[in-house]
Amino acid sequence: MDNKLVIGMPTLVEYDSLQENIDLCIDLGLDFIEINMNLPQFQPDRLDILKLKEYQKKHGIFFTFHLPEELDIANFNYRVSNAYLNVVKDVIEIAESIKSPIINMHMNLGVYFTLPSKKVYLYSTQLKEYLERQQYF
Template sequence: MSNIEFGMPTLIENKDLQSNIDLCTSLGLRFIELNMNFPEYGITALENTDMLISAARKAGIYYTIHLDEKLNIADFNPLVSEAYLETVRRTIEVMKKLIPLRDEFGDKAKPLTLNMHMEHGIHITLPDSKVQMYDRDIDTYMRSFEVFRDRVDEWIGDADIRIAIENTDGFKSYEHSAIDYMLGSDKFVLTWDIGHSKAVKESDVPFIMERTERLRHFHIHDGSEVPPKNHLALGDGEIDICERLALADRSNARCVLETKTIDALTRSVAWLKERDLY
């Protein structure tokens, strides 16, 4: 057994919050990661914190939050980037109200995480290559993250909240620079999505392993390199799950069992129980 707290993602098969909560409790999971890409968990819905807290308290669970996957605080259009920044600000305010749930039903030693992706931006296709606009305009790109980091420091203040930066389909070199800049603040940490990294032939692993002291959140699901697959039930792919969980345990990280179906989630919980990892 370990000190890991396991949770579940928002599942598309579940039509409402209560369906997710019922599944979470039936499997003995500790938390749900609310995904803001679902309209029922958009910012205006999340701001109904009384409802969220009441439902969670009855079930004895808590929440983490996954920001909109297209969140792009470096968009060259300031109207767009400011809208995304405002989304982050308001989501942090929601999370501050959710901290007592973590304190009641989770581990106070684990900060409450707000998960985010890195948006690659657009590219221009030339006859023999592709040029990433953020790579071309790296100074403008990095200035956006200077603003973002400063504002996040202010918005979070002394609350026990961290923004966790997740790997997806392979970080770009300019994203390495932005991530390292954000990690210059203690308000930012890393999420390791072990299925995503497997599907891109572990290209992100060297970058992550050089920064393991900043790992605080894991998305756990199986995957394969050829053909590239992820979000598989544990045991259905090629990943050494036990090795990854050992690192999560050493990192004092919580883990989302990020399969995408009820069946795969149920089988993943059973896989963990069979190995006394749950």
């Protein structure tokens, strides 16, 4: 295994295109770009896999993925959680096809109820079902 330190950057909200991000990445001498799936232009159905492969080959960089912050695969409404799971599956397919080494996903804390003395997170009160929903991975 290569122990070379690799340094990358996230896609920037100030830039509208992946090309602008690539140009900055190259100018800075970085190794990769983390594609933020919160941005509309980087939704799975808007990414061109062939172009991603072309960019990687042409510029000697690679891409990683940052799943949407609001993604909640444990949502108790199965239609909602299944929609999020489909997004995850789409990104996994893209990542595999371009040989992306990383998909970053934050676990959603879920909704909470505000009581006079504290916040109660619903997932903490329904821990068994929450953990069962995590079994998809």
